Amino acid sequence: MPNPLDDSALDQAFRTARSANGFSDEPVTEADLRAIYDLLKWGPTSANQQPLRIVFCTSDDAKEKLAAACSGTNAPKVRKAPVTAILGMDMAFHDRLPTLFPHADARAWFVGNDALIRESAFRNSTLQGAYFLIAARMLGFDTGPMSGFDAAAVDAAFFAGTSIKTNFISTLGHGDPAHTHDRLPRLSFEDAARLA
Amino acid sequence: MPNPLDDSALDQAFRTARSANGFSDEPVTEADLRAIYDLLKWGPTSANQQPLRIVFCTSDDAKEKLAAACSGTNAPKVRKAPVTAILGMDMAFHDRLPTLFPHADARAWFVGNDALIRESAFRNSTLQGAYFLIAARMLGFDTGPMSGFDAAAVDAAFFAGTSIKTNFISTLGHGDPAHTHDRLPRLSFEDAARLA
Numbered sequence: 001m002p003n004p005l006d007d008s009a010l011d012q013a014f015r016t017a018r019s020a021n022g023f024s025d026e027p028v029t030e031a032d033l034r035a036i037y038d039l040l041k042w043g044p045t046s047a048n049q050q051p052l053r054i055v056f057c058t059s060d061d062a063k064e065k066l067a068a069a070c071s072g073t074n075a076p077k078v079r080k081a082p083v084t085a086i087l088g089m090d091m092a093f094h095d096r097l098p099t100l101f102p103h104a105d106a107r108a109w110f111v112g113n114d115a116l117i118r119e120s121a122f123r124n125s126t127l128q129g130a131y132f133l134i135a136a137r138m139l140g141f142d143t144g145p146m147s148g149f150d151a152a153a154v155d156a157a158f159f160a161g162t163s164i165k166t167n168f169i170s171t172l173g174h175g176d177p178a179h180t181h182d183r184l185p186r187l188s189f190e191d192a193a194r195l196a
Numbered sequence: 197m198p199n200p201l202d203d204s205a206l207d208q209a210f211r212t213a214r215s216a217n218g219f220s221d222e223p224v225t226e227a228d229l230r231a232i233y234d235l236l237k238w239g240p241t242s243a244n245q246q247p248l249r250i251v252f253c254t255s256d257d258a259k260e261k262l263a264a265a266c267s268g269t270n271a272p273k274v275r276k277a278p279v280t281a282i283l284g285m286d287m288a289f290h291d292r293l294p295t296l297f298p299h300a301d302a303r304a305w306f307v308g309n310d311a312l313i314r315e316s317a318f319r320n321s322t323l324q325g326a327y328f329l330i331a332a333r334m335l336g337f338d339t340g341p342m343s344g345f346d347a348a349a350v351d352a353a354f355f356a357g358t359s360i361k362t363n364f365i366s367t368l369g370h371g372d373p374a375h376t377h378d379r380l381p382r383l384s385f386e387d388a389a390r391l392a
Contacts, residue, residue, distance in 0.1 A: 002208050002336045009205040010334060012198050014238040014327070034385050041382040042210040044329065046343045046364075048380040054389040062392035100381060123322050123343070123364065130326030131210070133240065138206060140198045147242045147319065158392065168242075168319065184244040185296060186237040189230050193250040196258035196354065 013137050020142035020171065021077065022179030028058075028082045028141070028172055036136050036172075043131035045124040047109075048100045051093035052128035053164050055086040056172075066169070069153035074146045081144065081171035086154060087132060089125035091117055092163035125167050133170065142175030209333050216338035216367065217273065218375030224254075224278045224337070224368055232332050232368075239327035241320040243305075244296045247289035248324035249360050251282040252368075262365070265349035270342045277340070277367035282350060283328060285321035287313055288359035321363050329366065338371030 004010075011017070033056050045051070057063050057078070066084055067075040078084045094110035094117065110117050133143045147168045154166040200206075207213070229252050241247070253259050253274070262280055263271040274280045290306035290313065306313050329339050343364045350362040 002333075004335045005205050005208060009201050010235060012201060013209070013334065014235050014331065017238070019240045030391060033389070033391070037385045037389055039206060039210050041388070042213070043326070044215045044341055046341070050383050050388070052388060056389065056391045058391050096383070100383075120343075122318060126319050126322035127326040127329075130239070130323040131330070133323075134327070134330050135210065137198075138209065139200045145240055145242070147316075187246050187292070187296075189233045192237070192246065192248060193229070193233055193252065195226060195229070195252045195254050 009138075013134055017137045018142070018175070018180045018183070020144045020173065020175030020179065021181065022176040023081055023142070023171070023173035024176050026082070026174045032139075032141070033083070035139055036132065036141070039139060040128060040131040040135040043128060043135075045127060046120060047097065047104075047106045049093050049097070049120060049124045050100060050128065051089045051121040051125045052132075053088040053090050053125075054132070055088065055158050057084045057086065058082075065157045066149075066154065069150045069157060070146070070169075071148035074148045077144060077146070077171055078169070082173035084169055084171050085132065086158055086169050087125065087129040087167050088159060088164045089121040089167050090164050091121055093117075093121055093124075121165075122167065129168060129170075136172060140174075141172055144171035146170065205334075209330055213333045214338070214371070214376045214379070216340045216369065216371030216375065217377065218372040219277050219338070219367070219369035220372050222278070222370045228335075228337070229279070231335055232328065232337070235335060236324060236327040236331040239324060239331075241323060242316060243293065243300075243302045245289050245293070245316060245320045246296060246324065247285045247317040247321045248328075249284045249286050249321075250328070251284065251354050253280045253282065254278075261353045262345075262350065265346045265353060266342070266365075267344035270344045273340060273342070273367055274365070278369035280365055280367050281328065282354055282365050283321065283325040283363050284355060284360045285317040285363050286360050287317055289313075289317055289320075317361075318363065325364060325366075332368060336370075337368055340367035342366065
């Protein structure tokens with residue numbers, strides 16, 4: 001039976017980790033991005049759907065294209081970050097289920113049910129987006145997740161002609177503590193949970 | 197700058213962790229549930245919304261009520277698990293933003309915009325649901341997340357007269373490896389990601 005991880009691991013993943021608003025100049029390499037993916041991919045999704053699709057904006061061109069679709073406060077963060085990840089969801093994720101979930105005809109659960117496709121893609125790509133944030137932290141990186149952008153414009157710029165839609169975006173790099181905001185309050189157990 | 201966590205931490209949170217289909221008899225205490233909440237609460241949400249609301253079903257009555265709303269394969273898992281968490285979302289989360297996000301009138305972004313409320317509550321409570329799964333693993337527990345249930349029936353049984361709606365549910369305890377399924381395949385980096 002596994003034991004609790006030590007305090008330094010809990011701190012790095014959750015307790016003292018902070019969303020980054022600025023980053024050091026240290027680069028993020030393709031090997032880093034592959035390592036983050038190869039960790040987050042193990043997180044569970046319903047019927048192994050894995051709808052998450054990621055575009056890692058690393059070039060100035062891609063960052064500029066993404067920044068142009070962001071809110072006024074988020075655009076400069078995208079321009080300055082070493083990488084910004086577009087965390088998208090493939091609305092045709094079910095076409096891969098014969099391979100990803102071979103012991104049932106899971107594809108048939110979704111064909112023709114657009115409401116279920118949308119709900120499942122959104123829920124499970126968001127779970128995977130959270131795995132991205134935590135996996136990056138566990139590997140020593142910092143992230144800055146954002147939902148202040150024009151999703152239709154990001155879709156048009158990065159996913160035209162595909163079945164992929166943008167869910168949220170996140171900067172990625174090595175955070176500069178000089179740009180970290182004060183910690184905001186969290187709900188107490190009593191405010192957020194109860195036993196039944 | 198933080199270093200990558202060691203292999204045992206990455207394994208326990210992601211790489212060798214598995215969804216549980218059965219649990220040992222070891223109990224999960226209220227102190228355990230509070231410890232899991234006090235870790236997951238630090239995960240980031242957009243504008244600090246924290247829409248997640250959790251009902252931890254620990255009594256036989258609550259488990260039976262929840263099982264009655266579950267699919268045929270999921271009902272016995274709920275009946276047998278030490279705890280099943282109902283991971284819900286408060287559709288009135290924005291009423292707390294004056295306290296949770298005090299430096300802007302964030303509540304005003306949502307009032308009267310039901311589509312934005314629904315999207316934000318779903319995205320951010322799902323992020324927090326993923327934090328629940330990973331936090332539980334990091335503290336030495338196993339989880340079994342499920343979306344096969346009648347959400348309207350769970351809402352009626354646990355959230356009648358409130359602004360809370362069910363997102364997904366998850367068993368919680370100490371997994372019995374005898375009930376773990378074979379590992380299903382994961383998409384490669386090339387299938388799920390690209391650099392731009």
